[in-house]
Every structure is written in structure tokens, then in C-alpha cells.
Amino acid sequence: MKWKLNGRYIFSIVLVVILVVFVNIFIIFALLIAQSVFNIPLFQGNETSPELFTRQFQDKINIVNNHVTISKSGKKALIEENAWIQVLDEHGKVIYNYRTPKGIKKNYTPSEIVQTYKYKEVNADTTVFVGGKKEKSINYSYFIGIENPSLNRYFISYDNRNIYQVVKVVGIVFIIDIFIALLIGYFFSKRLTQPLQTLINGIKRLANKDYAVNYEPKGVYKDVFHNVNFLSDQLTANEKERKKLEIMREDWIGNISHDIKTPLASIQGYAELIKDQDYHFSIEEIREYAGIIEQKSLYIKEVIEDLNLTTRLKNKALSLNKKTVNIVAFLRNIVIDILNDPKYSNRNIVFHANQEQIPVAIDEILFRRAINNLIYNAIVHNDENVQIDVMIEKKERTHLTIKDNGKGIERKELDKIFDRYYRGTNTGDAHKGSGLGMAIAKDIIQEHKGELTISSEIGHGTTIDINFEDPS
Known part of the structure; x- marks a missing residue:
């Protein structure tokens, strides 16, 4: 190469x-x-060449009975060219002069005519050109000398x-x-x-998933080297994230498979008992077994719905059905519904609002799902005596806070809590969940153009802050 x-x-x-x-x-x-x-x-310039001027000058020479005259335009042209003229008959005798310098010859032999044409015989500033004119079978010759130091003519033999x-x-x-x-x-x-070959080799390494590529940006291809280094860093980070998600996904699949297998085994076992003709159950026992089957079925349904919802959110395939609601009343009803659930009736959930009317445009079903997930997360990760505060207030933007005074979350878990497939290490047995609840909550908030941040301190609790836009 x-x-x-x-x-x-x-x-x-x-x-x-x-x-x-x-x-x-x-x-x-x-x-x-x-x-x-x-x-x-x-x-050369646009001016007529000396040779052409000399050849065309015959039209300005008039010869009648060996008497020569020059037209007025001819004389004017000679003056403009700073030139003179001699007209010779067939014997080389000068029969006409105009503006000729002193001391110039009056008769020329054939060899002298050639010599005069080829070389400068008059003075150093004058170049002589030769022309001819035929009049009644008599051939006349004429010299035109042009005084111009810039004009030269050379004859070359080879x-x-x-x-x-x-x-x-x-x-x-x-x-x-x-x-x-x-x-x-x-x-x-x-x-x-x-350096181009070095770049090609580096790109080949990147194509072969060898991301340990780093070059010193220098020379003509400085910017290219810089971009290759940037691409290498990005691919390295993406590969680390991919491996992390792959490990989490595999762990999650194993956990979910186990969690689904357990209720399925219960459903199958109780169904077989009820169906078995060797057993005779009372109405109360059958209702008890049916309740267990329903409970396990609802858990499996919840997991499947979470899987479907998180996939649609991830692929931006979910359309929001937004309408403007009073978020104060909306959140108060969510808190009341949770406290009305017999499993959580003894929990301490306090609702706060700094005003009674705060309009916000939301998809009620999805937003309820997000807030429920965040509150349930505070419940299942803490003891029964934890206090959970749900606060809504109107500042420059609408600000929602869900705060608890519970165990808190370790830093290494705090960075993962909104990742798909992640389930906290201290989740209670009563609510193992799908591991998608927090990721779903964050995706729903972001779909509403909201911002979600979380902070926590071990032994002092966790705070989730949500800011979202006013209705347009």
C-alpha cells in the first residue's frame, strides 16, 4: 500500500x-x-509590423512615365513612423527621395541593395526594409528606413x-x-x-475493533490525526458502555427469567390442584388459590408491559396524548391512591404545594406511571417508618420534588439507578420489579421535555428533582 x-x-x-x-x-x-x-x-502590440507597413506602402506610391510621387497619406504615414523613403528604378538609381538623411547613396548595385536590407548601413538607430512595385512591366524597388532604436532585425543561418x-x-x-x-x-x-499510511493503519485498527489508537497531531494532517484520536476515544467509551449494558442485560434476563418462572410455577401448581379430581376444595380455598393466581398473573403482566413501554420509549415510537391539567390536584390524587392501597396504608407520604392551581401539559397516563414508579422506588428501598415528601411549586418553571429521609443510595448505585435492567441491591422481597421502573420514569419525564436529577446521602435519604415546561 x-x-x-x-x-x-x-x-x-x-x-x-x-x-x-x-x-x-x-x-x-x-x-x-x-x-x-x-x-x-x-x-507584439496592435501596431502594424514594419514588414507589413513596407509592403502596403506601394499603394501610396504613384509612378507615371518614370515620374514618382507619394500621396499625402503616404507622407503622413512616413512622418508618423519617423521613416524615410528612396524609390529605385530597375538599374538601382534613386529616382525619388523623401525625408532621406544626408550622405545616403543615390545609386545601388544589387549586392549593395542586399547589404542594405540585411545590415544597418545608415546608422545604429535605423532599420531599412525593402519593398517593390511593378508599373507597366517595369519593376521598381524602394527602401523605407525606420529610425527606431527599439526595432531590430536579425538573419540566422543554420x-x-x-x-x-x-x-x-x-x-x-x-x-x-x-x-x-x-x-x-x-x-x-x-x-x-x-503520515497518510499511518492514518490508514490506524483506521484499519479501529475497523478491527482495536481502539487503542492515539497519535500526536502534527504536520499537514494535524486535524485528521486529532479526529482519529477523538473517534478512538468515542469508540472506546461506547465499547465500555456496550459491555456494561451487555452484562447488565444478561444479569437482568437471568433475574427476570427467575422472577417470571417463580410465579408461573405457582400459577401452574394451584391450577393443577384445582383441576385434580382427587381433591375437594371448599369455596373459600378455591377463592384463595384464584387470588394467588391472579396476583402472580398481574406481576407477569406488569413485567411484560414494562418491557413493551421501555422499548417504545427507547425507539421514540411513543406518541404523547398531552392535555393541560392542574398538576397540584393530579399529584394529590396519586398520593391518595397509593395511601388507599392496603399494602402502603401505613406509610408516611406527605404532599406539599405552594399554590392550588399550576397548569401543566402532560400525558396523564404516562406521567402517572412515572410518578408512581418514583414514589414506589422510595417505598420499596426503605423501611416502613420512612417519610416521603411530594412537593410541587411554581417558580420560573414548574418544580416537582420527591424526597425521603431513608437509607440513601451509594454513589456507585446512584450512577446506575436510571439505567435499563438495573435493580437496586436493597430492593425488598415484596416488590422485586422488572428493573425498568426508574428508566421508564426518566424516559417519560424527558419525553415531556422535563429535566430529572437525583441526589442522595447515605443515612439521610434521597431527593429527586423534576423541572418541566409550562404548557404551550
Whole structure:
């Protein structure tokens, strides 16, 4: 994998270098051809080139019976170009001058004409261009000298063998450039792909559930290293939580299986007794056995309902049927109903309210279930003489408190009390429960956009505080 990354990076660099070189060469040749064919001044300004100016100037020369004149526009153009003109007949004799410098020749031999065109024979600032005009089968020539120190013309002679040698040298230089690009690409790719390879290995470890991944965030991939470390920490925490919940779930399944098996055995046993024809029970005995069967059946039903409710709450599949109620009267009725239960009639539950009307939007069935679970939790985890205070008051938000002065909860249990499948270690035998009651209560409060917090001190009791929103 490492060499694949390096190879691809190096290949990319060399390919880019080659493409850039070839594209530049192609563009230069294309521009040169365009300038030559279409006479487009791509490598100069918008002004007419001296060669074109010289060729087109023949239209401004008028020759009648070997008498030469220049049009006004021609003279104006010569002045604007800071140029002069000499018109020669077929024998090289000057038959017309305009703006020519002093001391310039009046007759030219063919070799002198060539010499004048190829080299600067007038002065260092003047470049001479040659044009021609045919009039009645007579060929006339003319020199146009343009005085411009920025204007130059050079003639190059070359040998094809020399061109081949140049191409060979350029090829060698090109190969050397590619080699240099390979070296640079190798060192850069090593610097860039080495940490990338480390990241890939780290991600592979995470994929294989090896979460002990931690790198020092540095270099180009500093942020990536930081995010990989963060992901590793998150996965480690999730794995610990998963294992904890798995252990709790297995323990809970074992406990629930045992708890359901016991009442089922009772139901089965009493049903078999009643059915057996060898026994003759009185009406009172049959009613007693039926009551036990009903009690055990209700317990099993409670466990199944808890399982169904907690699953729906966890998966956000429960729709609340909210309506605005007076929470004071609602809580007072819950406390009265619990005290009217013969099992808890001797319990000390005190209700407090700082006003008689506090409207809150709730789902009455679910909210009653949550408050019952919280109060029953205070009952079953404490002695019979415990005092439980249920307080409701209106401040900035509606504040509900369920407080007891009982045994309290140890810190290690306090962190787990709202976890699913957790059952306290000091739950009474009379009410073992499903281990889902507190989790269900918290989920219901949260579904009502409420906040639930718990605090406890060993020997001094437990306090549960609930804040919830006003009705919208």
C-alpha cells in the first residue's frame, strides 16, 4: 500500500511536468502559426509590423512615365513612423527621395541593395526594409528606413546537423528534468504519504475493533490525526458502555427469567390442584388459590408491559396524548391512591404545594406511571417508618420534588439507578420489579421535555428533582 501511494504520487508529478511542457510547446507553435497565417500580431502590440507597413506602402506610391510621387497619406504615414523613403528604378538609381538623411547613396548595385536590407548601413538607430512595385512591366524597388532604436532585425543561418544536435541536447536535458522531478516527487511523496499510511493503519485498527489508537497531531494532517484520536476515544467509551449494558442485560434476563418462572410455577401448581379430581376444595380455598393466581398473573403482566413501554420509549415510537391539567390536584390524587392501597396504608407520604392551581401539559397516563414508579422506588428501598415528601411549586418553571429521609443510595448505585435492567441491591422481597421502573420514569419525564436529577446521602435519604415546561 505504501509503495502504491508513493508510486501514484510520483507518477502524478512527472505526468504534470510532461503535460505542462508539451502544452506550452503546443501553444507556442500554435500561436506562431496563427500569427504567420492570419497575420495576427500575437507577440507584439496592435501596431502594424514594419514588414507589413513596407509592403502596403506601394499603394501610396504613384509612378507615371518614370515620374514618382507619394500621396499625402503616404507622407503622413512616413512622418508618423519617423521613416524615410528612396524609390529605385530597375538599374538601382534613386529616382525619388523623401525625408532621406544626408550622405545616403543615390545609386545601388544589387549586392549593395542586399547589404542594405540585411545590415544597418545608415546608422545604429535605423532599420531599412525593402519593398517593390511593378508599373507597366517595369519593376521598381524602394527602401523605407525606420529610425527606431527599439526595432531590430536579425538573419540566422543554420545547418540541419546542428538542429539535430540541438534536439539531442534538448532531449537529454528533458530526461534530466524528468529524473529531477522523480527525485523531488519521491521525497515529497515520502513526506506526505508516510503520515497518510499511518492514518490508514490506524483506521484499519479501529475497523478491527482495536481502539487503542492515539497519535500526536502534527504536520499537514494535524486535524485528521486529532479526529482519529477523538473517534478512538468515542469508540472506546461506547465499547465500555456496550459491555456494561451487555452484562447488565444478561444479569437482568437471568433475574427476570427467575422472577417470571417463580410465579408461573405457582400459577401452574394451584391450577393443577384445582383441576385434580382427587381433591375437594371448599369455596373459600378455591377463592384463595384464584387470588394467588391472579396476583402472580398481574406481576407477569406488569413485567411484560414494562418491557413493551421501555422499548417504545427507547425507539421514540411513543406518541404523547398531552392535555393541560392542574398538576397540584393530579399529584394529590396519586398520593391518595397509593395511601388507599392496603399494602402502603401505613406509610408516611406527605404532599406539599405552594399554590392550588399550576397548569401543566402532560400525558396523564404516562406521567402517572412515572410518578408512581418514583414514589414506589422510595417505598420499596426503605423501611416502613420512612417519610416521603411530594412537593410541587411554581417558580420560573414548574418544580416537582420527591424526597425521603431513608437509607440513601451509594454513589456507585446512584450512577446506575436510571439505567435499563438495573435493580437496586436493597430492593425488598415484596416488590422485586422488572428493573425498568426508574428508566421508564426518566424516559417519560424527558419525553415531556422535563429535566430529572437525583441526589442522595447515605443515612439521610434521597431527593429527586423534576423541572418541566409550562404548557404551550
